[in-house]
Amino acid sequence: MDVTSIFMIIAILAGPIIAVQLTRFLDADKERKLRKISIFRNLMATRAANVSHLHVESLNAIDLEFTSPNEKKIREAWKAYLAHLNENPVNMTPERWNEKRLDLFVDLLFEMGNSLNYNFGKTHLKSAVYSPVAHGNLENDQIEIRQGLKALLKGDLVLPLKVINLHIAEPVSAALEGVKEQKE
Numbered sequence: 409m410d411v412t413s414i415f416m417i418i419a420i421l422a423g424p425i426i427a428v429q430l431t432r433f434l435d436a437d438k439e440r441k442l443r444k445i446s447i448f449r450n451l452m453a454t455r456a457a458n459v460s461h462l463h464v465e466s467l468n469a470i471d472l473e474f475t476s477p478n479e480k481k482i483r484e485a486w487k488a489y490l491a492h493l494n495e496n497p498v499n500m501t502p503e504r505w506n507e508k509r510l511d512l513f514v515d516l517l518f519e520m521g522n523s524l525n526y527n528f529g530k531t532h533l534k535s536a537v538y539s540p541v542a543h544g545n546l547e548n549d550q551i552e553i554r555q556g557l558k559a560l561l562k563g564d565l566v567l568p569l570k571v572i573n574l575h576i577a578e579p580v581s582a583a584l585e586g587v588k589e590q591k592e
Contacts, residue, residue, distance in 0.1 A: 441524075443473050448520045455513070456539035479523055485516040510534065 447466045454463035467486070474482045489512040497505035514534045521528045559565035 440473065443469075444520075445524055447473060448517070448524055448526070451517060451520070455517070455533075456537045457543075458513070474520070474523070481519045482516070482523055485512070485519045488512050489516050 447469050450462050450466035454460050454466070457463060467490075470482065470486045474486075489509075492505075492509055492512050500508070511534075514530050517533045518528065518530050521533070556565065560567060
């Protein structure tokens with residue numbers, strides 16, 4: 409048997425194994441990319457609802473999925489954003505803190521978009537979002553209701569009652585008249 413025959417036999421035996429391994433590698437790579445796109449989509453979809461569970465869950469998944477060396481800018485933007493979210497804003501007004509939060513979040517979305525081949529500018533990421541006023545009103549109402557109910561259940565708040573029409577049954581009314589007469 410010559411060297412060419414040996415290589416042919418090895419190629420025939422190893423070919424399917426290599427093909428399966430290559431397919432597995434490509435599928436795993438595709439899954440990683442889909443998870444990254446899912447995180448980006450969730451953050452884009454919830455950028456006006458930054459306290460939603462999906463938004464927070466997606467932020468926390470960044471460390472798990474964006475791990476390659478060429479995604480360093482994403483991890484740095486995430487670290488800067490996370491540091492700002494966790495800081496106590498004693499040195500700035502709530503408006504200034506929120507403005508900086510939005511800028512850092514836009515930086516994160518920008519880096520993620522570039523990595524995933526989405527060409528969104530920072531201005532677009534910051535301003536092209538729809539958030540109905542009704543959603544904000546609903547959220548504020550829910551907060552007020554929860555706080556009021558909590559205060560009521562803790563005993564910090566009393567429930568005011570106002571009797572408008574008090575109808576007393578006839579036997580009770582007669583008994584009350586008898587009590588009145590006895591007192592006089």
